[in-house]
Amino acid sequence: MSGKPVLHYANIRGRMEPIRWLLAAAGVEFEERILKTKDDLQKLRTDGCLLFQQVPMVEIDGMKMVQTRAILNYIAGKYNLYGKDLKERALIDMYVEGLADLFELIMYHEFKPANEKEKDLANIMDKATNRYLPVFEKVLKDHGHDFLVGNKLSKADVSLLENILWLEELKPDALAKFPLLQSFKARMSNIPSIKKFLQPGSAKKPLIQEKDIPSVIAIFH
């Protein structure tokens, strides 16, 4: 037993990717058990490993944690990425939850049928550029700090960077109207633990390939 967290999920970004990001940003090495077939998922279920029969599941500190938010909150709390008090936590939670709404749209985009992709992308970019990105541009503008909350790296910054980069993969000029977010992105990407995660060979997952979609869907349905 290595003591490292063990992540159980399919070989996609999906709901596990924010967890990979946060562990990486915290400089925590982890292992992955990739589910390849429905039987892999079924085995976890029959072994009693999944509280609600679902993944993501992360083995960490003697717990088999499920529920993405619970896992992220635990990691953030443990590695001091959750602010210094209740009020900073409130801000971080507001920002992270807003980004989670955006992430939900982005995450499912990979699985949209070809004839729906263009409309879906337009909806995502509309929400991103009119509802979400302006909020964070304003937050950075109003306090002039490098990080979203408390002048210190938190899970809100990690989540924002993750979403920004994924948006740019879908549309390279996603940040065109947001100069402060552009410099935020550059700054955050240079943080050593994050820079390492952004390099080839890291645990960061690529966008899913068309040919792999059916086998992934088969795991969950």
Added chain:
Amino acid sequence: MSGKPVLHYVSVRGRMEPVKWLLAAAGVEFEERILKTKDDLQKLRTDGCLLFQQVPMVEIDGMKMVQTRAILNYIAGKYNLYGKDLKERALIDMYVGGTDDLMGFLLSFPFLSAEDKVKQCAFVVQKATSRYFPAYEKVLKDHGQDFLVGNRLSWADIHLLEAILMLEEKKSDALSGFPLLQAFKKRISSIPTIKKFLAPGSKRKPISDDKYVETVRRVLRMYYDVKPN
């Protein structure tokens, strides 16, 4: 200014109801501003009150908080309903995540067609009785304590009670086969603050009927073309 939290939402249970439950259980009085028209929502937006242009929004401790989970996390933390340490918080977060998913299946229920309501009802009951209730029954069985986490009332207990009662509204014997949850329900319901919230005249919302549905559709401009799970 009364100092009480002020809850801004429409006149259905929707996403604000868990916030009311938690405040009520903590013994915290609150006020409500009910949005009745599209203009009410628009005014909040143009006044810059809504971080992501959405409700729920709760004015509390000088903040205009949005995002239900953020609001609930803050209230739970402030009123000592979030466990004593990181590990208890982890358990609470996991359990609340489950009941949140379960109650989430009922969010769009008022807006479904009559036929789809029947389908959705069956779906939710099936999920409750085969996935979620067994998990919580086992938690209670394994430690034999009165509360889900840390032998003490927490947000997880309040959220589970809310979910149980919502399921029983859909199927009155939803808890048959779950004796520990039946006892849990009685126990948590008799906690004075919660008993008060369950009594007539409290701020707890009834099940939404058609009268409210059209108003909410108009105000939020959502829920027009809702499909069951």
